[in-house]
Amino acid sequence: xxxxxxxxxxxxxxxxxxxxxxxxxxxxxxxxxxxxxxxxxxxxxxxxxxxxxxxxxxxxxxxxxxxxxxxxxxxxxxxxxxxxxxxxxxxxxxxxxxxxxxxxxxxxxxxxxxxxxxxxxxxxxxxxxxxxxxxxxxxxxxxxxxxxxxxxxxxxxxxxxxxxxxxxxxxxxxxxxxxxxxxxxxxxxxxxxxxxxxxxxxxxxxxxxxxxxxxxxxxxxxxxxxxxxxxxxxxxxxxxxxxxxxxxxxxxxxxxxxxxxxxxxxxxxxxxxxxxxxxxxxxxxxxxxxxxxxxxxxxxxxxxxxxxxxxxxx
Numbered sequence: 001x002x003x004x005x006x007x008x009x010x011x012x013x014x015x016x017x018x019x020x021x022x023x024x025x026x027x028x029x030x031x032x033x034x035x036x037x038x039x040x041x042x043x044x045x046x047x048x049x050x051x052x053x054x055x056x057x058x059x060x061x062x063x064x065x066x067x068x069x070x071x072x073x074x075x076x077x078x079x080x081x082x083x084x085x086x087x088x089x090x091x092x093x094x095x096x097x098x099x100x101x102x103x104x105x106x107x108x109x110x111x112x113x114x115x116x117x118x119x120x121x122x123x124x125x126x127x128x129x130x131x132x133x134x135x136x137x138x139x140x141x142x143x144x145x146x147x148x149x150x151x152x153x154x155x156x157x158x159x160x161x162x163x164x165x166x167x168x169x170x171x172x173x174x175x176x177x178x179x180x181x182x183x184x185x186x187x188x189x190x191x192x193x194x195x196x197x198x199x200x201x202x203x204x205x206x207x208x209x210x211x212x213x214x215x216x217x218x219x220x221x222x223x224x225x226x227x228x229x230x231x232x233x234x235x236x237x238x239x240x241x242x243x244x245x246x247x248x249x250x251x252x253x254x255x256x257x258x259x260x261x262x263x264x265x266x267x268x269x270x271x272x273x274x275x276x277x278x279x280x281x282x283x284x285x286x287x288x289x290x291x292x293x294x295x296x297x298x299x300x301x302x303x304x305x306x307x308x309x310x311x312x313x314x
Contacts, residue, residue: 002052005282008045012074012128012203013270013282015050015260016107022263023048025107027059027075027086032278039072042088044108050262050284059109060086060102067117068092068100074203074256077107078131080139085164086111087141089127096122099129099143101164119160119167125149126156128256131164132206134238139164142174142216142238144201147186151194153177153201155218155231157238172239177201180229180244182251183220203228203256212236213292219255222248226275228255230293245293254283259294267294 010028017024023046030043043056062069068090075088084104091097098118102111120126125146132140139160147153154176159168177183177199185197202219209215214233221227228250231242250257254273261267267287272280286297 002047002054003045004051005053005284008053008056008282009278009280010282011272011277011280012256013272014074014076014258015270015284016077016079017261017263018107019263024050024260024263025077026053026055026282027077028272028282029073029075030056031072034071034073035277037070039068039070042072042075042086042111046108050268057108059104060088060111063112066113067095071097074128076130076258079107080131080164084109084111085114085131087129087131089129090118096125097146098122098124098126099141101129103164115165119158121167121171128203130203130205130258131160132238135236140238141167142204142206144204147177147198147200151196152199153220155201155204155216155242174240175231175242175244177220180220180231180248181246182222182227182229182244182248184222186221203258205258206238207259207294209289209292209294211291214238215293216242217249217257217259219257222251224252226253226255226273227251228257228271232292249294249296259287260284269294269296 013028026045041061042059044059045053045055047053071091073089075086077086084107086102098120100118101115103114104111125148126143129141129143141158145154155174157172191198200220205217216231219228227248229248230245233240254271257271269285269287287294288297
């Protein structure tokens with residue numbers, strides 16, 4: 001029996017559009033409790049209309065001896081060189097959180113470890129790795145250096161080997177969370193004893209506009225809770241410099257999204273909302289592409305990102 005999005009608990013939604021098969025695959029953080037206790041893995045769901053979803057299907061289950069048994073977060077799936085690669089965040093006692101790369105022959109998996117553990121620095125607290133192919137065909141991973149280690153979370157670029165099995169060279173700092181005019185310090189008990197204010201970076205996603213310009217979606221906290229903003233690369237390359245837009249794309253209790261396409265090529269935004277478990281659900285909203293950014297495609301006469309909260313990309 002097909003499920004509506006309202007029946008699927010999921011964080012960090014990622015949609016893989018498959019026009020050749022007339023279907024979509026939805027991935028995300030799908031354990032009922034992603035914060036503590038043993039992890040099950042990642043599930044995925046299939047749809048032909050972005051409304052009715054079949055599943056769950058087991059995209060990843062940890063093999064015997066897998067190093068991480070808890071906190072499985074934010075899987076993204078990217079087709080590359082005839083295979084499908086999942087970038088996902090894992091952690092374990094005695095290990096730093098990091099992004100490991102998995103692979104499969106089909107979009108739905110099953111996925112198996114591809115890299116030898118995380119490809120983020122082993123002595124950094126990292127999360128939310130995403131794949132980006134720069135203009136010269138070089139694969140890069142963008143990821144977050146977490147506030148728990150650096151207090152002002154950052155977005156970092158790491159070159160990858162052509163086979164995506166390992167990191168190449170030194171990580172490159174791109175920007176800090178506090179650079180965005182809309183970002184606000186995180187105010188939770190775990191941060192109040194810190195000497196400096198804490199700023200969060202989550203969920204970077206890079207998108208090349210039709211104009212050739214390069215933008216990045218990323219999430220933090222703003223005036224109304226979890227928030228998603230846009231940065232623009234002034235060079236058109238992954239190394240930037242990156243300039244923050246003054247106002248967020250999504251400003252109230254939603255974030256960690258990406259830009260996907262409908263089967264007929266229209267853009268839509270994905271995110272999860274609300275941001276508290278176990279109530280988070282995937283939400284899709286149409287986007288309009290401009291010369292150097294994207295904006296929410298709102299009905300005529302409306303303003304703000306909540307006025308069209310009932311709309312779906314169809």
